[in-house]
Amino acid sequence: MASLTAQQRQELIDELPRLKRFCLSLTSDPADADDLLQITVERLLEKGMPEDAHVAKWSHRVCRNLWIDEIRSRDVRSRYAQSESAVEGAGTTAANTDESVQLDRVSAAMERLPPEQRAALVQVAVEGCSYAEAAALLEVPIGTIMSRVARARKALAEDLEWSAEREA
């Protein structure tokens, strides 16, 4: 059975926080993100990777493929509906501070983004990747990253503006 080298294991450990955020950017649900991360690590340990593989790129690719192959095959629509209503409910409690309300709105708006836009935005805005780095990681052209990030920001701004106006 293929196995990871000691160096690959260490690099994977170092990569886990970022990989977790990537999972969250794909799934937009903490529980699903934990599942996806678990499955990704299991797959990497089971199958290993080439000795010359770039651990970050390889692990992100495995993660994304697993998301496509396995997670998306679940009946996520009902779970999405539940999590969405839960977020909306949380946003109306009087105990929330303005900032936490804003975070709730951002969370809900992020959920409504197309997954590919969300993933691109997280790589660039959260992870601090250049467009070239994000493009290499997500395996799309640089121009696609530029477009997805811009559209994500635009959609986020409009969504949040609409949410604020609705609640005002």
Next chain:
Amino acid sequence: MSDDRQNVVDMAGTRVDDDHLLSMYVDNELDAERTIALISRLRSEPALRARLEVMEANDKRVKQLFAQSDNQVPEHLVPLVTAENVAVLGMTRRWQRWASVAVAASFATAMALVVDLSQTDVFNPMSMDPQLASALEQSPSRATGWDALDDERQFRSVLTFPAADGRWCREFLLSQGESHWRGVACRVGGEWVNQVVGSEIFLEQETQYRPAGAGDSEQVARFIDETATDVALGPQQEATLIGSGW
């Protein structure tokens, strides 16, 4: 505002609007010439400046969102990656298959890595003894806790399931000092007979971690996959079965 001012041409020759331009500016992806041009516009166009501020504020909140504590890596994953010479038992997929059984849900968090018993330096507890048989006969499945056996051994039944051939089988954990095993025993002719046992690295409630020797095998998982029907017993069904003497 002219169309020329609303749109610019990027390096690939594609026309991009102000949102793309601002986004590239935020990400420091504009070349010097376009950066200077945009800064000039930002000084004279309050609406454009306001849009930039909204983008930057939203970026900051997105970062905060992903920095929240519940977005951290589960603690048990680091020792899982660190452990060498082990095979992973596809625990998440198994958890999904046994999800209707409460004990199986907790089994997922206490789950393990199994190594091959064929290695000569690992004690093979395949032989059934009266105490282990008694525990298999009477102890209910549970997510936590242990039954004390002799020789400082500890036992926990994990779940009970019917094999495809009609036998009742139980997956169990056995520990003795620093050694841990996961096994499956089935009831054959009124006696409990071990079917497969693997020494393992045991992750107890995601915090305790115990190393095992070299070698790898998925024999326990494979045995269950090949033997079990799809439904494990719930606690009440299991209690009834134990009470009836199997």
